[in-house]
Amino acid sequence: MSIRSLLRPLVLCGPSGSGKSTFIKRLMEENLGIFGFSTSHTTRLPRDGEQNGREYHFVTRDQFQAAITNSEFIEWAEFSGNMYGTSKASVSACQDAGQICILDIDCQGVKQIKTTDLNPRLVFIKPPSIEVLKERLVKRGTETESSLQKRLSAAQEELNYGEEPGSFHIVITNDNFETAYNELAKFLEDDLKEIKKIKAGSGDI
Ligand SMILES: Nc1ncnc2c1ncn2[C@@H]1O[C@H](COP(=O)(O)OP(=O)(O)OP(=O)(O)O)[C@@H](O)[C@H]1O
Numbered sequence: 001m002s003i004r005s006l007l008r009p010l011v012l013c014g015p016s017g018s019g020k021s022t023f024i025k026r027l028m029e030e031n032l033g034i035f036g037f038s039t040s041h042t043t044r045l046p047r048d049g050e051q052n053g054r055e056y057h058f059v060t061r062d063q064f065q066a067a068i069t070n071s072e073f074i075e076w077a078e079f080s081g082n083m084y085g086t087s088k089a090s091v092s093a094c095q096d097a098g099q100i101c102i103l104d105i106d107c108q109g110v111k112q113i114k115t116t117d118l119n120p121r122l123v124f125i126k127p128p129s130i131e132v133l134k135e136r137l138v139k140r141g142t143e144t145e146s147s148l149q150k151r152l153s154a155a156q157e158e159l160n161y162g163e164e165p166g167s168f169h170i171v172i173t174n175d176n177f178e179t180a181y182n183e184l185a186k187f188l189e190d191d192l193k194e195i196k197k198i199k200a201g202s203g204d205i
Helices: 020-030 061-069 088-096 107-113 130-140 145-163 177-202
Strands: 010-013 073-079 082-087 100-104 121-126 170-173
Touching: 010 020, 010 107, 020 100, 020 177, 061 073, 061 082, 073 088, 073 107, 082 088, 088 100, 107 145, 121 145, 121 177, 130 145, 170 177
Parallel strands: 010 100, 010 121, 121 170
Antiparallel strands: 073 082
16 A cells, blocks of 8 residues: 555544644654644744745735635634635645644534545544533633633534534544543554554655
């Protein structure tokens, strides 16, 4: 089997605070060099030291708008006056570089990626309850009262989509982290074994 077909993008979706970043960190630590991220597009100006194509693909608003019109993005959003997007091409580029592209995207992004030929593995990370989700977000210390409320009210809609049969390949409840992480590791085990075997045999891809 070709390694490229094994390098299926890995989508982690779930309400804010469900634990996506925590899973991603652990996956990357335990599988060095296997996972990577796509390079996003942005209309913001590069900061000192940032290189086009490395931190971001820096584009004009017109270019960004044209890319939206051409359905080039899996998801895009505007934050404080600048637009940010994840293009299908940047996910493919990550695969071409021999890595599994990890995507932390919302349900709209999941619906979108399903319409592409990227053939992702779709994982939904579910909190044990909305109450626990709230506790974790408060404890994380990153939210204001208003951003907390926004995240919690978005959470229910995402949970509804996550629980719809067929939305995801696997739904993992993140109660005890070790147990939940093992479930994810088991889900990916066969792919990872095969990828590591091929990489070890060929030096790289
Ligand atoms: N199983 C768990 N038990 C207790 N705390 C957890 C567990 N999993 C994650 N956390 C904690 O919950 C908080 C939210 O997790 P994390 O930041 O990974 O969520 P996220 O889904 O990436 O959120 P966002 O979408 O806002 O980036 C973090 O402080 C993390 O350490």
